[in-house]
Amino acid sequence: YLHVALLFWQQVILCHCTLDDLRVDGRSCEDYRYVEVETDVVSNTSGSARVKLGHTDILVGIKAEIGRPKLDRPNKGCLEFFVDCSANATPEFEGRGGEELGTEIANALYRVYDNERSVDLKSLCITPMEHCWILYTDVLLLQCDGNLFDAISLAIKAALLTPSKIPKVQMMEDEEGTTEIELSDDPFDCVRLNTENVPCIVTLCKIGQRHVVDATLQEKACSVASLLVSVTSKGTITCVRKIGGGSLDPESIYEMIETGKRVGKALHAPLQDILNKEESLGKSREKVGFIG
Amino acid sequence: MAGIELLSDQGYRVDGRKPNELRKIQARMGVFSQADGSAYIEQGNTKALAVVYGPHEIRGSRSKSQHDRAIINCQYSMATFSTGERKRRPHGDRKSSEMTLHLKQTFEAAILTQLYPRSQIDIYVQILQADGGNYSACVNAATLAVVDAGIPLRDYVCACSAGFVEDTPLVDLSHLEESAGGTQLSLAVLPKAEHLALIEMDSRLHQDHLESMMDAATQACKDLYAVLDRVVRDHLQEVTTSIGE
Amino acid sequence: MTMTSLQETDVLSSVQPITVHVITIGRLASEACAVNMSPWKVCVPGERLCSTEVCKAGSGTYIRHSFIFASLAGYVVKKNEGEELPVISVARETEAQLLPDVNAIVTCKVTSINSRFAKVHILYVGSTPLKNKFRGTIRKEDVRATEKDKVEIYKCFRPGDIVLAKVISLGDVQSNYLLTTAENELGVVVAHSEAGVQMVPISWCEMQCPRTHAKEFRKVARVQPEYLMP
């Protein structure tokens, strides 16, 4: 998609620098760029978050709506993903230009999040086979500067972690035996998701002989293939996927899985800290958003 | 009217505003670094982002190219989570195509397109949260973004909506006031010269009332102009001092 | 991979006798025997053929870490062409898909013309027919070698003409293959008159209908004998 043209000597320099654990922007191979996270940016969603990673800018909004459970798991709720690669990021995404990338990312997100291991889907069920909560997770890409997956996963985790406004529901049965759903009126009386196992995605880019995390667009242009590893806070790996056009030798895959696990596990704690801090501030928190 | 009293006996609106009062406006220019120009605006709870790319070579078929001026290319889209009920598609539906066309017409009137023959200027706006007055928020955000991109304009374009309740014109309608039904007027003006860039009104209104409604909307646009002008000047101040350091 | 591996049965370690499987063995084993009769070595993509010190890489092969690998499934052919090293290549009876390449002579059919260029469909590359159509463009300035500015497309090509042309560039994103006819041997080889009869060339720029004797303008090619179909 986003095409970055690099001259040959630039590629050589980039590859050589990485060999010495020093990247063009001064980071080491396992360093992330500066990350900014803010939750609750769009007030009419159940949960929302904005993540800035370098120049990559992601906005995630989650809306909970009542729907029908999927056939193959009648007693669970589900997550639906939609990725809007908006023309904001680049004019190439205008019209239907961003659709291909959008479905590609959405498909990967399904694999990572829409299962029992990551999110407690059973708690989203209202009545088996009939009603459940569907969490519509909509990702809006505002700016791309590489490493979309990691930024999106951070934003999704943050959005899920915020006190989601999923109201408590009660099933009312009237005399004719038909059931009706009644939503709780109290805005504070809501279900909170168990988000202990929600994983984070770490994308590792193979450049020359080494691999780096959080690759910029320039670095991505030099890399043949990358490996997407999703890791929970306990260090369990929930998803591995090779992306990009090239191939990897088995040894480097093993190394990349190892790095991915280590980096991914370490990623959770600071994120959790920030979110806890934000929550403790409550209403008094000064909202930054896009202003300032 | 659907049950709600839009204007109280004391002359206040549902959210406590006076009939000719705007909602709180907050705006910022230069939110993104990769685009040529960008801006963000909040009008009450309506939040809009605008980015501008260009002027650049014409993308796609060259047949669109105009030998004596630049073409303006717009896209209006709404984030799927922006509305109360989730939207299925961010753009491409009939309503947003119409909005795209309106934006294009508005900015063709304001940008000095003849300075950039055979080129293209892209304006993309995105509604992050919709609470009435989407069109005006988009126009105002886009104006700031175009200014940020350094593209010459005849004048700012300021847009505002107006309604008419109980013989009183209301300006800058919220979603609640919009959905009550009743006459609605969208107006985009170049405030210095008081030129109209776009005017759109649906449903019925007595001719006698039109002028008062127009006056109220024009005045609101001028008020908006003052706010936008402040934002631009502050931004320039900020930029120049940071260069000076 | 040598021929001996063909003798391996299809059975993969520890397999239960399933009926489908037994059939498989029988079928493949008999084929394997037949295969072994041939003296020709067959290779599959990715097979290492030899070192670059022994041979030069020909078509259907690629070089990696100074070894020659096969990139096609086919017969391994070694040819000595009087040079120091023999050329090793992988051959298939059905020619590997040819694509129009720069400097290739192609046969094409004119589909539409306007004052600036003629649009064509490329039908043959050399003497190999293409399975799918590829579109090409002959620009006004590439029609003739001399007096380029006086060329009028209408006096050179008409839709339906069969033209011999040479590929000068693969073109860019917007354009198709760019072709030229600016050589004596290139240009219109077959054209039909308004009466629907195949015309005969009478000069470099004219053709005549044998029935009506009407003359029409064309950029006529002097067809080389090797391009004439028997």
Next chain:
Amino acid sequence: MPVDTKRLRGPEESQSPWLFVEQEQQSPPDEREDGRRKGQVDVRPIFARCGLVSQAKGSAYIESGKTKVICSVYGPRETERKDETDMKFGRLVCTFRFAPFSCAKRCGWIQSTQEKDLSMALLGSLHPGLCLHRYPRSQIDVSVLVLENDGSALAHAVTCASLALADAGIEMYDLVLGCSLRQEGSDYLLDPTFAEETQEPATESTENRGGMMVALLPSLNQVSGLLCSGDLEQQPLVEAVAACIEGCQRIYSVAQRCLLTAVKKKNPPPDG
């Protein structure tokens, strides 16, 4: 054949019959149902054949256990959509489809998100194996149809597609072979059947369970595709990848032989 959902609608309050089908709950025995052993590199026997579809440039059919996959390759032909990379490299287009009758439940005609995802995975696995720089400005279409899905469909689709590409005479760096694996606790099941892929565990614990597919370029020893989801610790994950790689190597000889036969059948040996 598009289905008019409006006309075939049941009553407003209706439930799919699938919800009431008894789920067979059986604790998995040590032996797998077809007699293969757990924790062993034990793939089902494979029957592979090239050149079944006469209309296509190249085609292949693979049968492994009850899983049956057919693939045809068309092209290279001129691309309709072009961008800068198409000028230097060919474009590979993959379509992965389940035939409507291939699974226990009928699949729709419209490509589902799962099929789109698998198409992407197929594309990613095949792409590194092809010499696409030899086909500038053109497009190669690969379409895979699963006739019967009894597990490991994607892995066999990868193998089948690479055989079809080789049969079509598309230049490749290497064949691409696929192998799947299902991890169950400390054991793994290589080349799982559909039942093994989807079975619910007897225990609630989700430790070390998951599915995996690896695509390998066997003679270059490069992994071109890796798709894994589940709940795995690092050690079992690495072991599972290694087992899959070995599984791929096991089917290499079958793939080679299939191609050799195809080459000989199609073309008599060249003279001279």
